[in-house]
Amino acid sequence: SxxxxxxxxxxxxxxxxxxxxxxxxxxxxxxxxxxxxxxxxKQKLVILGSGWGGYEVLRGVDRKRWDVTIISPSTYFNFTPLLASCAVGTLEYRCAIESVRRFTPEAKAYQAWCDHIDFQNKTLTCMPATPPLSFEKAPAPPLDATTTAFPGTGTTFEVKYDKLVIAVGAYSQTFGIPGVKEHAYFLKDVKDARAIRTRLLECLEQASQPFLTDEQRRKLLHFCVVGGGPTGVEFSAELHDLLTTDIRKHYPDLEPLCSITLYDVAPGILGMFDRNLMQYAENTFKREGIEMRTSHHVEKVEKNKLFVKEQGEVPFGLLVWSTGLAPNPLLLSIDSVQKHDRSGSLLTDNNCNVLLKKDGGKGTEDATDPDVYAIGDAAIIKGYSLPATAQVANQKAKYIAKKLNRLVRNKDGTEPFEFNNMGSLAYIGNWKALYDRSKAQTGPKTVKTGTLAWLLWRSAYFTKTLSVRNKVLVPTYWFLNWLLGRDLSRF
Ligand code: FAD
Known part of the structure; x- marks a missing residue:
């Protein structure tokens, strides 16, 4: 009553x-x-993507007041900073993911790709990312990652929205170098981490066969990493730890034949870090025996072979590629919205609303779509240069969730987004890390290296872990693998 x-x-x-x-x-x-x-x-809120941006909006938004739907080809959120550890078995895969089903049935979730956005009619066209059902026609053959039609069941469906959050992230950049997509491994998703670990263990088992020469073994056990940014560096560091602990113990004849080479076109690694930290990382890598080939240009990749301009043909057993970001194909299909010239990301105002294209280049004022937000690696605030990091994606997502929660209560939500730089962390192997707060807005502007930075690195990622399940799993695996070693079984 x-x-x-x-x-x-x-x-x-x-x-x-x-x-x-x-x-x-x-x-x-x-x-x-x-x-x-x-x-x-209730108003319909649709979130595209379940990464650092989308998942945080899903977590933070008032799901009792909004009719929330999340659409993503992944049914989980990837905790990307832990992927390098998963790729070498320091952590198990499920430590680095959180299921979107934690929030159903309060929110609806579809494992699907959004293939097209009709901004005028506020309608999304989506394609399931699940295997086809028996009564459906066969799936379309896999298409190139730069087209907007994704492999799916072919049965598209439509979803209406009142408010839309685009948080579809970005793809791995290959610069169109031939053979990269076919022969290199990327490290963006827990599935990639699993594929890398499988290939790594495969190389070791292949090299253990009795009929191989040491020269053949050396080629198989040459692990190449292209890209000297945080992902490439952290993966090289984790791989070095694996080689010098468990591989040394369980494959003592093979360990001396293993080598890691890190390539980059830039003259140094970790270009976004403070100069002293870059130098510290390079010195540490040299001491650890990781070969750094900076100012080197990879021109072509073939099966188990790299072609480097300055070096010629380089055989490898495993190649991990991490040279930055390419636009998500969904963004390429969007025409009515302003985009960043170089990255192809959607341009937004400082409220994270997408900026509409100016009418035939006429008007001078930027008009926004008040019902569409874009955050994370898929978006850039016009005139506000921020790095494509989890930290930015996560802070923007928290801002959007708060704004939506105010809107649904008919309160003002027009405060602009402001980034609070908390500093950067990178693991460089052998219980050492870098912690760069030289550009932090609040607190002391310090830099830290070595074991203290490593402790900060581990505690930061432990604190950031979201579910209780992972708060238990992550430290448990860290401890177990330190005590008993990593599992080297190959499936
Ligand atoms: P993502 O997290 O990539 O999520 C995109 C989501 O969109 C995914 O769920 C994807 O499946 C989904 N999607 C894609 N296409 C569609 C579509 N058509 N329709 C619907 N959904 C779609 N940053 C840091 O700040 N610190 C770190 O230590 C750090 N470490 C990293 C380590 C690795 C190995 C990697 C790869 C990145 C790291 N980053 C780090 C960067 C950080 O992960 C990204 O900046 C962040 O993931 C961006 O968040 P996002 O939500 O925009 O995109």
Whole structure:
């Protein structure tokens, strides 16, 4: 029984509160019906992508007041900073993911690609990312990653939105170098980490066969990493740890034949870090025996062979490629929105609303779509240069969730986004890391190296781990693998 939106019966009020159909104004005895419970339909919020951006919006948004749907080809969130550890077995795969199903049925989730956005009719066209059902036609053959039609079941479906958050991230950049897509491994998803670990163990088992010469073994056990940014450096560091601990112990004849080479076109590695930290990382890598080939240009990749301009043909057993970001094909299909010239990311204003293309280049003022937000690696705030990192994606997502929660309560949500740089971390192997707070806005502007930075690195990522399950799993695996070694079984 309600009168003027207020629920009068105490027992009913309690029951409604329990069922999540009422809200209470803090500090008062005022109860009001949530949207969707007094006849007025809830507004539809659709989130594209379940990464650092999308997953955080899903976590933070008031799912009782919004009708939330998340659409992503992954049914989980990748905790990307832990992927390099998963690729060598320091952590198990499930430590680095969180399921979107934690939030269903409160929110709907579809494992699908969004293939097209109709901004005028506020409609998305999506294609399932699940295997085809028996009554459906055969899936389309896999297409090149730069086209917008994704491999799926062929049965598309449409989803309407009132508010849309585009957080589809970016793809791996290959600069069109022939053979990279076919013969290199990327490290963007837990599936990539699993594929790398499988190939690594395959190389070791192949090299263990009795009929090989040492020269053949050396080629198989040459591990190449292209890209001297944080991902390439952290993977090389984790690989070095694996080689000098478990491989040394369990493959003592092979360990001296193993080598790691890190390539980059730039004259140094970790270009975004403070100069002293870059130098520290290079010196550490030299001491650890990781060969750095900076100012080197990879021109072509063939099966188990790199072609380097300055070096010629280089055989390898495993090649990991991490040379930056390429635009998500969904963004390439969008025409009505302004994009960043170089990266192809969607341009937004400082409220994270996408900027519409100017009418035939005429108007001078930028117009935005107030119902569409873009965050994470897929978006750039016009005139505000921020790095494509989890930190930026996550802070923008928190900002959007807060804004949406204010909007649904009819409160003002127009404060602009401001990035709070908390510093950067990178693991460089052998219990050492880098911690760069030289560009931090708040707190001391310091840099740290060595074991202290490594402790900060581990505690930061432990703190950032989201679910209770992973708060238990991550330190457990760190401890178990330190005590008993990594599992080297090959499936
Ligand atoms: P992502 O996290 O990439 O998520 C994109 C989501 O969109 C995915 O779920 C994807 O499946 C989905 N998607 C893609 N296409 C579609 C589509 N058509 N329709 C619907 N969904 C789609 N940053 C840091 O700050 N610190 C670190 O230590 C750090 N370490 C990293 C380590 C590695 C190995 C990698 C790869 C990156 C690292 N980064 C780090 C960078 C950070 O992970 C990215 O900046 C961040 O993931 C960007 O978040 P996002 O939500 O924009 O995209």
């Amino acid at each position: 309600t009168r003027g939106g207020a629920v009068n019966c105490t027992r009913l009020r309690r029951a409604c509160l329990k069922a999540g159909k009422l809200s209470v104004t803090p500090g008062t005895r005022n109860f009001s019906l949530l949207p969707g419970n007094n006849g007025e339909p």
